[in-house]
Amino acid sequence: MAGIDAAFADVVDQFADVLTEALCPPGESTSGGELARLCAAPSTVGSDDDRILAMMVGLARVLNLSTTALSQVAEVAERAGTRRRKRLKSPVELLKQLGVVPALAQRLVRVGQAARQMPGLMSRARVGGVPIEQADAVARGISFVQKRVPLDDESLADLVRRLSSQATPKDVDNRARELAIEWAPEIDETDPDAVPVAENPDLNEMTLVTGQDGRTIVSLDTDALSGEELSQALDPLCKPIPQPDGTPDPRSASQRRADAHAQIIRDYLAGRDRPTVSGGVLPHVTLIVPIAQASAETGAAQESSRVASLGFTGPVSASTVGLVVCEAAMRRVVMDADSAPMDVGREHRLVTAGLRKALEARDRGCAFPGCGRPVSWTDAHHCTPWSEGGDTAIDNCVLLCRMHHTVIHQTGWEVFIGHDRHPWFRPPLDPDHPKRFREPIRSNARRTMTLEPTAAA
Ligand SMILES: [Zn+2]
Ligand SMILES: [Zn+2]
Incomplete structure (x- = not known):
């Protein structure tokens, strides 16, 4: 052997x-x-097309063969205990340590685990005839149907045959869903333990993938009750909010839903009763800030980043860094030139409870003209950033909901505290009239809209 x-x-x-x-x-x-x-x-x-094509066919076969082989060896490593001896928490982690990208690592592990259930497909895969994506789709399809329909050996083999004959992974997914419906057993109304599919939490699934562009895609498949709770939580937060000039909210329903979801997550993160990470810290966001001066003195050739990164989702621009550091019970990690963490700590210029109360009394919610989202939704924004000498004080802070806080940091809108000691907002430059005076607009708290700065009382 x-x-x-x-x-x-x-x-x-x-x-x-x-x-x-x-x-x-x-x-x-x-x-x-x-x-x-x-x-x-x-x-x-x-123009030797035959030779070029032969080379490509051969290499495509090698590609299929090597991924199939790697999925099998990953399964061998799992059964032999290699991963546990390396103290890694999952077979996917082991592959990631070897430089396999996360999505492929997950595919390889799923195919390795399902190989024994799909012998016919694997015999084609063993001569290089099946791309790993296709084998993975069949593996996922088996698990999808199996969770919904009890399968004996014969019907499992039938299922694998039907799924394997599909042309693309997407076709396999669709066929699996069709078969799960076609084959679904009749609910026995007399069986008190029978759980309708819609109400079965065992079928719940959620995926969370951050793509190369840094955006995170979530998909959620949940039972009726959890879905109901989700809708209950989102619904009141999804209402349209008119623009400062009274025009309707320009956000689509799906944008408003996404904003509402983000709001719920922030509320949760602001709560005290949640599991802590190491050291009892309750971070909202982990921001990794590189030290600006890379290894100039040592002359090290190693490329070191000057761009800050979020802990889970990667590099972000300066405007998002500004938003994060403006107000967040954030955990900031400063990296040295060798990307080693130097200082792990909480930001220390957070708004105190007393100042927060004073801001709530003055602004009564998001101060952005026309907004009025409640105080519990708001961040305290520093008009002059703390890093540029701005004080954490009533005359430098303003309450903004996250949407308008983002508007202030990422667009041309500006906010300042006027002589009336209330926030005033200056719209972005009109590109058609770059010299036109940007009339400031009163904050939301005075309710009525006016362009007259002295109207505030
Ligand atoms: Zn801010
Ligand atoms: Zn707002």
């Missing part, structure tokens, strides 16, 4: 070496460089 494993590992190594050689530019390798040469001078390939 050990001999076979060693031979397998040797062949894999040799194959990787051959590919590396082929990709190495001439001069950097001793004997290879063929592929690199072709890429540098495609004209030398001539």
Whole structure:
């Protein structure tokens, strides 16, 4: 057995070496460089389509084969206990440690686990005929149907056959959903334990994926009761809010729902009764701030980032950093040039309870003209940023809901405390009339809208 494993590992190594050689530019390798040469001078390939296509077909097969093999070896590693000995919390973590991207790591693990349930598909996969995405779709389809319909060996084999004959992963997903409905057992009304699908929390699923562009995509499949609670929580927060000039809320229903969801999450994060992370800290947001001066003195060639990052979702622009540091019980981690954390601590210029009360009495909710969201929804914004010497004081702070706080940080709107010691808002420059005076608008608290700064009393 050990001999076979060693031979397998040797062949894999040799194959990787051959590919590396082929990709190495001439001069950097001793004997290879063929592929690199072709890429540098495609004209030398001539119009030998057959040869080019044969190379592509072969490599596509190798791609399928290596992902299939990796999914199988990942399953072997799990059963052999390799992952536990490495003290990693999941098989996906083990693959990620090896440099496999998270989405692929999850696919590989799912296919490895489901391989025994789909022997027919795997026999095609073992000759390189099945892309890992397709095998994964079938694996997911099996688990989807299995959760909803009791399957014996025969119907499982039938299911795998039906799913495997689909052309694309999307088709597999749709077929699995159709079969789950077609095959769903009749609910036995006399069985007190029978749970209708709509009400079965065992089927609940939520995925949370941050893409390459830094946006996070959430999908949620939940039972009727949890769905009802979600709608109850979101509904009052989804109401349209008119613009300062009285025009209707420009946000679509789905934008308002997304804003409402974000509001609920912030309320939750602001609460005290939630599980803490290490050290009893309750961070709203983890911001990783690199030290501006990278390793200039050491002359280290290593690329080091000057862009701040959020803990889960990655790099963000300066305007978002400004919003985060403006007011958040935020956990900030400062990185040194070697990306080692130097200082982990809470920001210390938070608004005190007394100041917060005074702001609530003055602004009575989001101060942005026409908004009026309640005080419990608001952040205290520093008109002059704390980092630029602005005080955490009543004459430098204003309550803004998150939507309008974002507007202030990310667009041309400005807010200042007027001589009446109330907030005033200055709209962005009109690009058609760049010289026109930007009339300030009163805060929301005075209710009536006016352009007359002295009208406040
Ligand atoms: Zn702010
Ligand atoms: Zn607002």
